[in-house]
Amino acid sequence: MNRPKRIVIVGGTHGNEWTGIKIVTHYQNQLKEKFPKLNLEFIIANPVAHEINKRFKDEDLNRAFQFLGESRATYENGRAQEIKDIIEREACLVLDLHTTTSSMGNTLILPNYHPMNLSLCAKLSKQFKDCRVIGAPDPGKKYLASQSEFGIILEVGPVANGVVDAIPLESTLSLIESILEEMSDPNSPEIGSLELYEETQDIAYPTNENGDLSAYIHAEFQEKNFEPINGHYSPFKSFQNEEIGMKTEEPLYPIFINEAAYYPQRLAFTLCRKRTLKF
Numbered sequence: 636m637n638r639p640k641r642i643v644i645v646g647g648t649h650g651n652e653w654t655g656i657k658i659v660t661h662y663q664n665q666l667k668e669k670f671p672k673l674n675l676e677f678i679i680a681n682p683v684a685h686e687i688n689k690r691f692k693d694e695d696l697n698r699a700f701q702f703l704g705e706s707r708a709t710y711e712n713g714r715a716q717e718i719k720d721i722i723e724r725e726a727c728l729v730l731d732l733h734t735t736t737s738s739m740g741n742t743l744i745l746p747n748y749h750p751m752n753l754s755l756c757a758k759l760s761k762q763f764k765d766c767r768v769i770g771a772p773d774p775g776k777k778y779l780a781s782q783s784e785f786g787i788i789l790e791v792g793p794v795a796n797g798v799v800d801a802i803p804l805e806s807t808l809s810l811i812e813s814i815l816e817e818m819s820d821p822n823s824p825e826i827g828s829l830e831l832y833e834e835t836q837d838i839a840y841p842t843n844e845n846g847d848l849s850a851y852i853h854a855e856f857q858e859k860n861f862e863p864i865n866g867h868y869s870p871f872k873s874f875q876n877e878e879i880g881m882k883t884e885e886p887l888y889p890i891f892i893n894e895a896a897y898y899p900q901r902l903a904f905t906l907c908r909k910r911t912l913k914f
């Protein structure tokens with residue numbers, strides 16, 4: 636398969652996710668030396684949000700690409716256009732580095748089911764422990780990684796926002812190095828099948844009449860990302876110490892359990908279906 640030699644590695648799409656930022660600022664020379672056959676470019680996507688150590692300044696940059704062409708006076712709208720121009724300069728693979736406060740391990744998110752993306756993810760999910768793939772087709776191209784047909788979002792956790800933690804930092808670096816090794820080898824055999832998780836349903840926190848949380852994630856559910864649920868389960872406990880049960884009609888798999896960034900929307904976790912793609 637014809638693979639682009641140009642790889643754009645992006646950190647700090649969310650300004651309070653320090654892992655990707657530190658990889659861009661502290662490891663780019665090392666990666667360039669290690670992979671001389673590739674044309675590596677590095678971007679800090681949202682430097683203004685990083686200065687204030689927030690996810691974003693005016694709006695979420697990783698959703699802002701859908702609003703390009705609309706006259707929105709936000710910092711992220713202008714920045715999205717600049718980043719899109721960089722990505723579109725020449726064919727490239729985009730690696731967008733994120734972290735999550737949820738125990739997601741080494742998760743890869745695919746906004747585009749191009750066979751090259753599928754093949755890369757298939758290889759990584761065999762190589763790495765706790766490496767799973769979420770399929771999130773993005774026809775509206777709202778994500779940064781969707782601005783090229785070759786794009787993968789790395790989503791490693793758990794790690795608190797504004798924190799550098801050894802395990803997610805080193806895991807993200809290892810994932811990047813494996814991808815770059817693969818991209819450096821034009822004769823690497825393809826793998827024609829990939830198991831992935833596709834989002835089907837968002838589950839909100841129970842709330843009271845003021846919209847405040849009336850429950851929290853159950854201790855036994857906290858670490859259950861990607862574990863199957865079939866039928867009754869207890870994802871929440873109320874602040875009055877009662878278990879709150881729910882039910883699925885088929886085997887489903889929770890992801891992003893207790894992600895800090897989703898509290899404003901009161902989103903507690905998302906349920907996925909598992910699927911195997913042949914390509």
Ligand SMILES: [Zn+2]
Pocket residue numbers: 648649652732733734
């Ligand atoms: Zn992020």
